[in-house]
Amino acid sequence: MGSFSLVSAATRRLEGKVALITGGASGVGESTARIFSKHGAKVVIADIQDELGHSICKELNPQSSSFVHCDVTKETEVENAVNHAVSKYGKLDIMFNNAGTAGAAKLNILDTTKAEFEQVVSVNLLGAYGIFR
Template sequence: MAAHIARRLKGKVAIITGAASGIGEAAAKLFSRYGAKVVIADIQDDLAHKVCKDLDPSSTTFVHCDVTKEEDLENVVNIVVDKYGKLDIMYNNAGIMGAVKSNILENEKSDFEKVISTNLVGMEKVIIFWL
């Protein structure tokens, strides 16, 4: 791989929500490989710490963040700006599926609202806060 492609994110600072597992974890690894300082913002503390250990500890940070809570979003952005002096990339990957029920009549409104709060409203809060 050409050197300029391999380090195309060098000097960039990225927050990736939901980066403790799945697609978010893969994105964190890719961003790190391309030279970005990666901040893992997730509610899965143990998994997030493991991802940080797997990546370059000097360029990877974990901040506990529930995207449904504005104070958590404000906290992660403030930590990033204090630590790195800027924020270049915000990758909103956090999302939940909710409980899988065999009968739609078993679903509770509160379960639906939790999924919507995380997957839709949480992302909106991230975007609005960052702007």
């Protein structure tokens, strides 16, 4: 066995796995989607940025990636994203609970309204709670 086959095996470490990535349309989530796809995973990008999400899936292999609109603050949309992954690819192996925001919250809490803070908590904290339920 030459070194080439060892390298190939090493670069497809997620072959056959199905991954759902919240907040996968940009930043850390987008990079994760690209790397997971390169490693052979079927990737579902779940995000509120529909255009970006669709365009990333077009760039990745369209057979093995798809976008689903999902606002993690809405439990029904999270449920829909999970169902989308399972119905499209038959299972769900990896859930990357990455969606997050600083929202309109300011660095100084005295300049941040309660509503702005609640929005951040609803995405970053309750969004994760909804996913694990």
